[in-house]
Amino acid sequence: MSNKISFKKSIAVILSFVLLFTILFPNKIHAENTKTTSDVLVEKIEDNANQLTLKGTKNGSSLILTQDKKTLKISMAGDAKLFEENSAQSFSTNANNSSETIPTPANYNVEINDIKSNEEIDATFTNIETGKSVDTLHNTTGEVTPQLVFLVPLGVIIGEALLASLIATAVAIEFGGIAYATIGAVKDKVRNDRYNHYAAKIVQGNVWIGPSLSLTQAAARLGGISIQENNVWSKNSDLAEAVAELAGGGREAFGPELQVNQKEGIFYYVHFHTWNRAGGHSFF
Numbered sequence: 068m069s070n071k072i073s074f075k076k077s078i079a080v081i082l083s084f085v086l087l088f089t090i091l092f093p094n095k096i097h098a099e100n101t102k103t104t105s106d107v108l109v110e111k112i113e114d115n116a117n118q119l120t121l122k123g124t125k126n127g128s129s130l131i132l133t134q135d136k137k138t139l140k141i142s143m144a145g146d147a148k149l150f151e152e153n154s155a156q157s158f159s160t161n162a163n164n165s166s167e168t169i170p171t172p173a174n175y176n177v178e179i180n181d182i183k184s185n186e187e188i189d190a191t192f193t194n195i196e197t198g199k200s201v202d203t204l205h206n207t208t209g210e211v212t213p214q215l216v217f218l219v220p221l222g223v224i225i226g227e228a229l230l231a232s233l234i235a236t237a238v239a240i241e242f243g244g245i246a247y248a249t250i251g252a253v254k255d256k257v258r259n260d261r262y263n264h265y266a267a268k269i270v271q272g273n274v275w276i277g278p279s280l281s282l283t284q285a286a287a288r289l290g291g292i293s294i295q296e297n298n299v300w301s302k303n304s305d306l307a308e309a310v311a312e313l314a315g316g317g318r319e320a321f322g323p324e325l326q327v328n329q330k331e332g333i334f335y336y337v338h339f340h341t342w343n344r345a346g347g348h349s350f351f
Contacts (some may be wrong), residue, residue, distance in 0.1 A: 073167055107228035109237070121232055123225040130222060132177070132229040139241045140176075141233070147173035147194060149222030150201045173197075179230060179242055182270050184294050189228050192222065203227050213290050234271055242268065247275035250300060250336065250350070258302050264310060267298040267350055276300045286313035290346045297347030307339050307351035315341030320349070 106125060113120040119134045130145035148171055173194045181189040193200040196286055203223055234240060238252040238259065247268055257265065262279035266288060269275075280288065280299065291297035301307040304323060311320035322339035338348040 068203065086178045096220040107225050109228055109232045114236070119233065119237060121229050121236075123229040123232075125221060125225050125228075128221060128225070130225045130229065132226070132233065134237060134240075136239070137236075139239055139246055141179070141230075141241075143175040143177050143192060143226060143229070145173065145175075145222065145225075146170040147197075147226065150192065150194070150220045152220060177226070177230070178244070179240065181243055182234075182268070182272060182295065186271060188227050188234075190227065190230055192226055231271075240275075242270075242275075242277075245277050247277040250276050260302075263302050263306050265300045266296065267300040267348070269298060269348075274298075274300065282309065282313065285310045285349075288347070289314040289349055290341065292346075294347065298350065299347070300350040302351065304337075304339075304351050307349040310342050311339035314346055314349075318342040321350075322349075 108124045110122045111120075112122050112131070118136055119236065121132045123130050123132065128146065128149055130143055131232065132141065132143045132151065134141050134207045148166055150173075176193045176195060178191045178193070179188060180191060180283075183189060188203055189201050190203045192202075192273075201220060201223060204225075239246060239248040241247070244265075247266075250267075252274070264280040264282060264285035266277040266280055267274055268277070283300045285301070289299050298306075299310055301310055308320045308322075311322070312318065319342055321338045321342055321344055324340070325337050336350045338350045340346070340348065
């Protein structure tokens with residue numbers, strides 16, 4: 068019971084500060100207003116204290132994605148036909164022939180289930196009216212190959228591009244139903260909070276932090292084998308080092324170190340590893 072209360076409180080701290088950060092510094096979290104992802108043109112329609120709205124267009128067809136910044140819920144609106152099989156091929160043909168189709172307006176709930184190690188997005192789009200769900204589809208390597216492209220509904224292609232842009236723009240998102248915030252947005256707040264350790268994720272080269280953890284929980288997470296679920300963040304270097312030492316069986320932690328081979332536009336944070344570098348990163 069205490070862990071559940073701690074989890075809820077830590078999420079409340081993150082969300083309340085994210086909302087305050089958005090109100091006070093709205094321009095600091097804006098990405099480019101227009102960008103192209105997977106041949107999908109993504110435009111930022113609205114970005115204020117309450118919501119972020121993006122529009123994605125491919126082959127003349129569009130979807131509108133909205134994130135409620137207070138609840139972090141994601142919704143999408145557009146033509147239901149975009150989520151039918153072979154829609155990528157049929158809408159491409161219609162665009163080339165300039166023929167018109169009668170849209171079937173629909174609204175969708177969007178859940179980001181997970182972010183794979185290769186940055187592919189595992190998400191589910193659920194039609195609110197019919198209850199029918201469609202998942203993002205990839206082959207075993209996480210790539211949409213030319214042989215598979217026409218099997219993937221156009222709505223999924225556009226929707227995944229919109230989600231990628233949302234992740235690049237938003238400061239807080241739910242991954243698998245758990246709220247995470249970019250460390251750049253909330254680190255000053257959580258450093259003054261009573262919790263010492265937090266779950267962390269590396270998404271699109273940035274560090275996101277989620278629910279608070281005890282030292283034992285943080286060490287267990289750091290020593291995990293899943294590269295998407297074995298990162299932690301602590302309030303200072305001593306705490307981060309303690310996590311790495313405990314995860315390493317009491318042996319001296321490796322670090323601190325700054326990630327090498329840095330790339331333009333990618334954020335890096337100082338961190339520790341276990342003595343043999345097994346497991347994830349203990350950020351601070």
